[in-house]
Amino acid sequence: MLRLPLRTGLRWKLSAAIALVGALVAVALSLVVHNAARASMLDNSRDVQIERLNSTQRIYESTGQLLFSAKIDDPAIPAELRKEVLTNTRATYLQDNGEAAPEVWAASPLGGGRVLSMHGRYYDRFKVLDDLDQALLVGSTAVVVGGCALGVLVGGRLSQRLRKAAAAAGKLADGDTSVRIRDAVGGRIRDETDDLAWAVDAMNDALQQRIEAERRVTADIAHELRTPVTGLLTAAELLPPGRPSELVRDRAQVLRTLVEDVLEVARLDGYAERAELQDVALGEFVARRVRALNADVGVEIVRDAEVTTDPRRLERILGNLIANAARHGKPPIDVMVEGRIIRVRDHGKGFPEALLKEGPSRFRTGSSDRAGRGHGLGLTIAAGQARVLGARLTFRNADELGDGSTGAVAILWLPENAPTATGSFPVIHLPER
Structure with a gap:
């Protein structure tokens, strides 16, 4: 199966990573804040409803009047709340039907098996929760956008330095030994890119020194061989005619050609031509x-x-x-x-x-036969x-x-x-x- 290579820049990878982390953190914090705020509002609604129930019960026991829409033995009271109240305990109950503000029940026993109850919704309190959710959404969006901008800024700077280093390394590979990757990278703040540049420059210096040493050794050896080989070739010309003399002259000429070729290679390797x-x-x-x-x-x-x-x-x-x-x-x-x-x-x-x-x-001739x-x-x-x-x-x-x-x-x-x-x-x- 053919797989197409997907190439993306470092700045976009870093930006996406920061944005993703920022989004995850923003969502997690938003959920925590939302749930904590809702739980606090529910507890506050229970407290308010129980205070109203206490006031209503005192007024009813002293005057016989029911206030705040309170009812006795309300048939709509939830069964769980009724069962809890019949044990002579004041209790509250949240009836959440999916709306933003749940219905808050509060009930108290009156004696004789009767139950005083009241219920209601606190829309004004839970409207604050909607405003809080909007603020969290705006804040999360700002965090993600800011993370993307920060990733593009930081990643762009790092990517630019790496591109400069790659371009300088390319010139170095083409034979321009005067290029210094650290100078090409630039910048005042030192980071891993500078460490890499220093390492490559040091490696280049070491290689150049070794190549130059090998070139000089090769040139010196070839130069030292030049005089005796010339003398050998001259002496071979003085030999009497015959097959042995021809072989000596032929090998001496081959050796002379080899020495001249090695000297030429050494000059070319020195970039002085x-x-x-x-x-x-x-x-x-x-x-x-x-x-x-x-x-x-x-x-x-x-x-x-x-x-x-x-x-x-x-x-x-x-x-x-x-x-x-x-x-x-x-x-x-x-x-x-x-x-x-x-x-x-x-x-x-x-x-x-x-x-x-x-x-x-x-x-390297590509042949195992080196003769001729x-x-x-x-x-x-x-x-x-x-x-x-x-x-x-x-x-x-x-x-x-x-x-x-x-x-x-x-x-x-x-x-x-x-x-x-x-x-x-x-x-x-x-x-x-």
């Missing part, structure tokens, strides 16, 4: 560079465009994408230019599932160079396009405007699952 921009006719540029890189790769110019970019870095991206397609895919390899979009496609098995989910990762299959740095470097150009690099498989074919498709989206900031990570869109 800047693009040297030029105006380029993209279609002509791609066709010329692809022919120089691999003459077997087909080029299709659907629509040409004039772009402002760094030709050297763009050529590096194209070379890595084509080299990756040649190593891990199958021919034919096609490059298509459509406006500012460049697609590189092969007809192999496609990208590994891990790459589609997590993006390119260094030293590269070091997994090509796509990592391509993604880093795309970030410097302010471009997007996306990866998907051709079978997800719905045309029945297979293969890996890498798409480079060049920006409409020249890049002005190079400190963010490349945005890698993955196919929907």
